[in-house]
Amino acid sequence: MDLTWNGGGSEFRWPWMLPLLVVLVVGLLVWWARTRGRPPAGAAYVAHADRLRSLPRYQTLVRRRVIIGTCLTLAALLTCAGAIVLSGRVQERQTMQQDDRTRDIMLCLDASGSMAEVDAEVLREFRTIVDGLQGERVGLTIFSGVAITVFPLTDDYDFVVEQLTEAEAAFGTGGVYSDAYALYTAGTVVDWSVQSQLGDGLASCVQRFDRKDEERSRAIVLASDNEPIGEGIFDVAGAAQFAADEDVIVHGIAAPLTADRPSALQLFDDAVTGTGGTFALLGQDGSAAAVIAAIGNLEARKIDRPPLVQVLDRPTLGTVITGIGLGGLVAVWIAEGAIALRGRRREDTP
């Protein structure tokens, strides 16, 4: 799945605000210019004021006012421009194509002692393909007497790889008698007389699939030696039937030792192929790689989902312009105030 947002061009959310406000500002300016020419009501008249204009000090003051006025006007116009841009609401439209392949893969590993090495290998192989996944969800369940969900279906691949590595270490390095293995598989055996129940394990794994209402490809990679101890709730055929009913494809990987028990092997094979999955006897064709490849080829049902669109406000430009304008206004006002204050002080001290 393409997880990046493709940034579209920036545009105004309310483009009509721009001409409207520009017209408003220009209108206000025109009105101001008009009314400025008119003498204000209630004003006192003064005659011979033209004498004032010939004074050198008047010229100096006027020049100062013109500079201040120009700065103020510029700052005010800048503020207006920024405000107009802000009011137009600059937005960036980003789209995300949701072409995620909708596969759910549940790794279902028999955690009984005889399977440790096989599990480690399956996990190792599986880890290599996780990197290439996009949009699929992966989960891990281990079972012996009862099933334990190590992690549920997720597309957080970093977490998945981490978990797979951890599981591989637990199964692979220390061997059956190591503390790591014991700790990892703790809880899978409740009753020592009931172990390695392939049927129960498979049924549990089938139950681990969620989002039943979505049309997703669901697959289980089931690694076992089909050497149950004791009596389980589901038998293998029953569990396979349950999987088939739930539309789950089960890929089976049998441990090499299973070959010594043809009936068990056959049962496993029949159950797996009955769901439409592949069956491989480890050691027969070298590795679990073939199974994993088969999973990779599993057709992902594409869900026709509309691209995700997110619209982000981009107020930076307008804010910066308005900020500069306001800063200018404040600066000019401060300067003006300082000049006025200085003038007043000089006036107070005759």
Place this chain on the structure above:
Amino acid sequence: MTAHLTRIKSRLSVHAHRKVRGLLDGEYAAIHVGRGIDFNDLREYVRGDDVKDIDWKASARSRQLLIKRYVAERKHTVLLCVSTGRSMAAMNDAAVSKRDLAVFVSGVMGYLAVQHGDLVGLAHGDATRQSARPPEGNELHLERLLGIVHDAIAPDGPPSDLTALLRYVARTVRRRTILVVVSDETTLPEASVDILRRLTAQHEVLFLTIGDLDPTLPAVADRRLVDVDAGAEVPGWLRHDRELRDQYAALVTSQEQQLRRRLEQLGVVHERVRDTESAISAVYRLLERHRHARRR
């Protein structure tokens, strides 16, 4: 119709308590050159009366200074010559408009004349239009004249032009008058000087100028000022600059001095009217100075 004359009279009566009213009377009487020779009555001496008119014998009898009053040989004419351009519609200071002040000083002069049985006429005008009213000797007429002056002055009127008004007077007035010029000119252009020179030959010219509001004063900082000539607002930030105020005051003073010197050269007595409070004493000073000028 606002009773201009009533206001002037009431103010003059206030001054009468300050013993100024009679003073003005004496001063006014003394501006006439040709006084009659027919004895009319005696009245108490007031400052300003010509010492020659004192009836020493009567004074000795009554133990107070009495002066002889004569029936004037002929009626004199006081011609009020008021510049009524739009600059007169401006403020004189923060409280009084120049228009009110112009009406007031014209009224004082006119009232003095009417009290003496003299005739009062009016010539007023601006840059585009000048007109005159024939002299008459009653208060109603004076009131009417003052109303005309009052109504002629408006902020949206034509600009002031004293030269044009003086030229109009020189052209139209044939008789010899006491010409009381009420204007707000800050400078006298050459053209005005020439016409004034020409007018002084014919009339007794008294020149009253009315000042302007200083737009740089902080006292008017809270008011919006409009330049009556340009029609534009005088910006408020001008009222807070000491340097500008000093420069403006210096300019006004120098212009005033220049105008005074100019008029002195012409032999025209001049007085500046600053406010209604000092207007009467300004008129008094004007008359007094004129009397001395004549005696010289």
